[in-house]
């Protein structure tokens with residue numbers, strides 16, 4: 001309980017950074033509109049929408065050092081401490097691993113080499129090893145990496161992707177589950193993945209979707225997510241980095257399996273309307289409109305109903 005309180009307080013504390021103005025990672029433009037001024041905890045965080053391609057990102061962008069400091073001091077209380085997942089978290093991780101394995105199935109050959117970038121506690125890598133694949137992970141969080149080794153017995157490099165030692169053309173399938181939105185240059189990361197993959201290899205990427213009219217507007221932005229993709233901007237990012245779309249899985253997040261192309265497509269900007277679509281979206285789905293709608297109250301009633309149901313269950317059990 002006390003741990004939870006400390007963790008909540010750390011999350012809500014403001015992380016101060018100066019940042020720098022960068023060109024859009026996708027299209028190179030410097031023309032942008034401000035679409036957010038606060039993060040989900042009410043702290044100042046400026047988010048911009050690129051006029052050239054519709055990419056949404058933190059601007060000014062925190063520097064490498066500022067990002068590194070954030071992870072060391074603020075992110076995941078377990079960054080330095082021992083990591084012990086709860087039974088619930090383990091069950092969720094197990095289910096997640098099984099469904100991710102299904103998602104990459106079209107790219108799996110017997111004995112394929114699978115690399116999970118941002119492998120966290122290593123459950124997916126463990127799951128794939130159990131299925132007979134040659135799997136490994138990259139995880140910069142030392143506590144998670146340590147847990148992966150001791151509890152899951154997997155091969156994991158405790159480092160950032162820029163410093164990982166992976167031979168070019170050595171991997172069949174790369175997975176990146178909710179990690180690409182944390183990278184300062186998603187294009188550089190995907191180009192590196194492209195290099196690590198064998199011809200005919202694939203990458204599976206899952207990222208939160210910033211275009212979600214059902215979501216609470218104030219909960220959109222988070223310091224750690226320096227990019228906020230839509231399905232379209234993720235596809236364009238992959239095209240530009242030398243991939244083509246294979247499977248597009250439904251869900252609240254964007255979950256897509258891309259195959260490596262030998263020659264990148266020249267025209268990657270296949271969705272020219274993303275800027276206009278998002279401009280309208282951010283102007284329409286505002287906090288003011290949200291609180292004047294029935295949505296938050298319907299959600300509250302639903303939650304109270306669930307709580308009531310749980311209490312009846314507990315009473316019945318005692």
Ligand SMILES: [Zn+2]
Pocket residue numbers: 024025026027028029050051052053054055
């Ligand atoms: Zn752009």
